[in-house]
Amino acid sequence: MPREFQKIIVMGLGYIGLPTASMLATKGHTVVGVDVNENAVNTINSGRIHIIEPDLDILVRSAVNSGNLRASLVPEQGDTFIIAVPTPFKPEGDNPKAPDLSYVEAATRAIVPFLQEGNLIILESTSPVGTTEFIERIVVEMRPELGGKVYAAHCPERVLPGHILRELVDNDRIIGGTSKAAVAKAKELYKTFCSGAILETDSRTAELSKLVENSFRDVNIAFANELSLICDRLGINVWETIALANRHPRVNILQPGPGVGGHCIAVDPWFIVSSAPETARLIRTAREVNDHKPHWVIERVKAKAERFKRPVIVCMGLTFKANIDDMRESPSLEIAQDLLAADIGIVKACDPNVEPGKSPVPLVDIRTALQEADILVLLVDHAEFIEIDRELIKDKVVIDTRGIWR
Structure with a gap:
C-alpha cells in the first residue's frame, strides 16, 4: 500500500460518516465503516444506501465496487479512527438539554482494543468543549501504555444536508488537535480530499467554533x-x-x-x-x-x-x-x-x-x-x-x- 494511503475505520455510518467513508475510499484509502445497525451494514455492502442524499448512492456504489469500502458491525485495526456518531440530549439534574456523550464514549471504548502506537483518532461529531480530551482520557484509562502515543483531533463536519458531497470537498475545514502533531496528522489526511482551506487550532477552540x-x-x-x-x-x-x-x-x-x-x-x-x-x-x-x-x-x-x-x-x-x-x-x-x-x-x-x-x-x-x-x-x-x-x-x-x- 502506498505510504500516503491509510486504513481508516469510520465509526458511525449516518449522514456524516457514510459520505466521509465513501469519499475517503474513492480517494484510494482502505475504509471500514462500522455501525450498530445491521440493516445499514448489509445495505452498504450491497452498494446501496439507507439514507437520502443527492448522488451519495453513486459514490457509495463506486467505493464498494472498488473494494476500498466495506461495512462491518465491529471495528478492527487501522491507521486512523474517525468517530461520527450522534451527540443528542439527555436530562441531567435541572438541565433537560444536557449533552449525551454516551455514543461517543461507546465508540471510543469499542476502538481502544484495536489501537496501536501512532494511530490517530478524529472526532467529527459535533460535541461540547472538552470532548476530544475526554476521548484521550478513555484511551489512557483502558490502555495506559498508549498514553502520549496516540493522537487525537477534532475536525467538525460543516456540511449542509442536500449538498453534503460538494461541501465535504469545497468547504474550509477546521482541525483542532490536543497536540500539534495530531493537527499535522489530521491535516495530511484531509488534504487528500478537501480542496477548501485547512484551518489549524487546538481541540477546544475547534469544538467551540463549530458550536x-x-x-x-x-x-x-x-x-x-x-x-x-x-x-x-x-x-x-x-x-x-x-x-x-x-x-x-x-x-x-x-x-x-x-x-x-x-x-x-x-x-x-x-x-x-x-x-x-x-x-x-x-x-x-x-x-x-x-x-x-x-x-x-x-x-x-x-x-x-x-x-x-x-x-x-x-x-x-x-x-x-x-x-x-x-x-x-x-x-x-x-x-x-x-x-x-x-x-x-x-x-x-x-x-x-x-x-x-x-x-x-x-x-x-x-x-x-x-x-x-x-x-x-x-x-x-x-x-x-x-x-x-x-x-x-x-x-x-x-x-x-x-x-x-x-
Whole structure:
C-alpha cells in the first residue's frame, strides 16, 4: 500500500460518516465503516444506501465496487479512527438539554482494543468543549501504555444536508488537535480530499467554533421567528415586512418557519449553554424562542379547527428542511405528532421524501392531501409543495409557516 494511503475505520455510518467513508475510499484509502445497525451494514455492502442524499448512492456504489469500502458491525485495526456518531440530549439534574456523550464514549471504548502506537483518532461529531480530551482520557484509562502515543483531533463536519458531497470537498475545514502533531496528522489526511482551506487550532477552540457557527444561525433565525409572532399579533404580513427591511444595504433578516430542526442548529447552542449557563443568556433565549415556535403553530391550528366538527388536518412536510428525508429534531414532525395526540381531528401528513414505514403519522400523497384536507398546515417548503397550483387550495384553511403560498 502506498505510504500516503491509510486504513481508516469510520465509526458511525449516518449522514456524516457514510459520505466521509465513501469519499475517503474513492480517494484510494482502505475504509471500514462500522455501525450498530445491521440493516445499514448489509445495505452498504450491497452498494446501496439507507439514507437520502443527492448522488451519495453513486459514490457509495463506486467505493464498494472498488473494494476500498466495506461495512462491518465491529471495528478492527487501522491507521486512523474517525468517530461520527450522534451527540443528542439527555436530562441531567435541572438541565433537560444536557449533552449525551454516551455514543461517543461507546465508540471510543469499542476502538481502544484495536489501537496501536501512532494511530490517530478524529472526532467529527459535533460535541461540547472538552470532548476530544475526554476521548484521550478513555484511551489512557483502558490502555495506559498508549498514553502520549496516540493522537487525537477534532475536525467538525460543516456540511449542509442536500449538498453534503460538494461541501465535504469545497468547504474550509477546521482541525483542532490536543497536540500539534495530531493537527499535522489530521491535516495530511484531509488534504487528500478537501480542496477548501485547512484551518489549524487546538481541540477546544475547534469544538467551540463549530458550536458558535450553529448558534449564530440559531440566534438569527430566532429573530425572524420572533418577528413572525409580533407581526401576527399586530395583524401585519411578516413576509412583506422582512422583504422591505432587507432592502436596507446592511440588513439581511432570515425567513421565519415552524421552528428549528436538524441535529446541528437545534442542538449545538444547548451545548454552549450547558458549558457556560450563567453567561450564555442570548444563546439560551434564542433557543427558547425557536423551541416555542412549534407550540405557537399548534395553537393556531387548534383555533382554526374549532370551526369544524372533526376536520381533516394535513401537515405538509415532516423533515427539518426542504428536499431531504432527515427528520432529526424536526419541528414539523413535532407539530404533526402533537396534533395527532391532541385528537382535534383526523391528522395526516404529506411528505414526498419520507418513506411510509419511517413516519409516525399516517402519510398521504399530494393529490390525496389536497382532496381530503380541511386544513393544510404548510411546514416544509419542499419543491413539490412550491409547485402546487394555488387554485387547488383556495377553498382550504391554510396555515403557511414558510410563506410559499402567500
